[in-house]
Amino acid sequence: MKNRLEVKTESEQTYPVIIEDTWPGSEYFPESDKLLIVIDQNVARHYGDELSAHFESFGSEILWYEVPFGESSKSIDQYSRIIDYALKNRVRRNTPLVAVGGGVTGDLAGFAAASILRGLPLYHLPTTLLAMVDSSIGGKTGINHTTGKNLIGAFYQPELVWANMQILETLPHSEWNCGMGEVLKYGCISNHDLLDSAEKIFDSPDLGDRANLKRVIEESARIKIDIVSRDEKESGIRAYLNFGHTFAHAIEAFTGYTRYSHGEAVFVGLVAALWLSEQKGAPVSAEPLIRFARYYKLNTLDLCSSVKELVSLMGSDKKNLTSKIRLVTLSDWQNAQIVELEDTGLLESAFQYALERVHNPA
Ligand SMILES: NC(=O)c1ccc[n+]([C@@H]2O[C@H](COP(=O)([O-])OP(=O)(O)OC[C@H]3O[C@@H](n4cnc5c(N)ncnc54)[C@H](O)[C@@H]3O)[C@@H](O)[C@H]2O)c1
Structure with missing residues (x-):
């Protein structure tokens, strides 16, 4: 079958x-x-x-x-x-x-x-x-x-x-981490169990635990299918797939698309977006994601002095329809929402938090 x-x-x-x-x-x-x-x-x-x-x-x-x-x-x-x-x-x-x-x-x-x-x-x-x-x-x-x-x-x-x-x-090891950034995103916006299954893959990023890998690919694909089936041309909920990505795009642009892979930038973005969601009153926390920092092994501390520049790059993301910064947060685990923010100070703090917490170079 x-x-x-x-x-x-x-x-x-x-x-x-x-x-x-x-x-x-x-x-x-x-x-x-x-x-x-x-x-x-x-x-x-x-x-x-x-x-x-x-x-x-x-x-x-x-x-x-x-x-x-x-x-x-x-x-x-x-x-x-x-x-x-x-x-x-x-x-x-x-x-x-x-x-x-x-x-x-x-x-x-x-x-x-x-x-x-x-x-x-x-x-x-x-x-x-x-x-x-x-x-x-x-x-x-x-x-x-x-x-x-x-x-x-x-x-x-x-x-x-x-x-x-x-x-x-x-598949090279770095490419596994790239795909896993999206799996972690699905874990936040749709199925929290994916975070535990993801950890097993990080522990052995090969075809070792085939059943777990299959489950993770299948569940991730199912979540993507569910969202795109309801919003084929990105006029509404398809934007939920950008959870963490507005932060990530700013990091990638600021560092010239060479220092971090997309998946690494997404990982930092997810942590920032979770922290922001918590500050806006959601019963969530970035802690369940921080444990993955030991797999990504990123050097991020030096970017803390550039959070203002990072936020200004968020403002130029092509998905912004107004001068406010439009991004996806969680109202709860597995519940994404689109918000528009003008409080750039809060966004700077979100970057600051994430860049400090994910820093874990080998
Ligand atoms: N269409 C969409 O909805 C959508 C969504 C997310 C990302 N993207 C796009 O996807 C692109 C990134 O894709 P990617 O991360 O798959 O990167 P990629 O296609 O560049 O592949 C990554 C690397 O892995 C190699 N590779 C691929 N399969 C391999 C295998 N089985 N064994 C050994 N090497 C292999 C490739 O040669 C390449 O060097 C970006 O351009 C991004 O914009 C599109």
């Missing part, structure tokens, strides 16, 4: 999210003379032979495009190269585009799928923890522009999301 979840969007489109230890069989794809595989270069290095043999067994011609690893591939240049490759190889409107990789490949290939011939059927095979629990679900696709991240894109839902957990075996 497959672990099958289902996304049903407001526009009544449905697609399965399947978490398995294998690759999807031909029965999941429409009949087509070609298959366009867009695959992360590192994933191709580890699994290219296995995957191409798998897809060749479907009997279709395989078009194979490798995306150089890294965020810089979410670019107009890569987008345009994929389009050139697809059109020169005469894909048709029914040619499935299979995106195999993390969030970078998924977002880039998803946007290409959305626009080639006004839309090719898209199949996500996420290969990072972050992509399995977050980016492959919900239909956000896109690339970066020189003026900012994710500024060009489309909402475009896939036909299938298939997570082969086995592939996480080769």
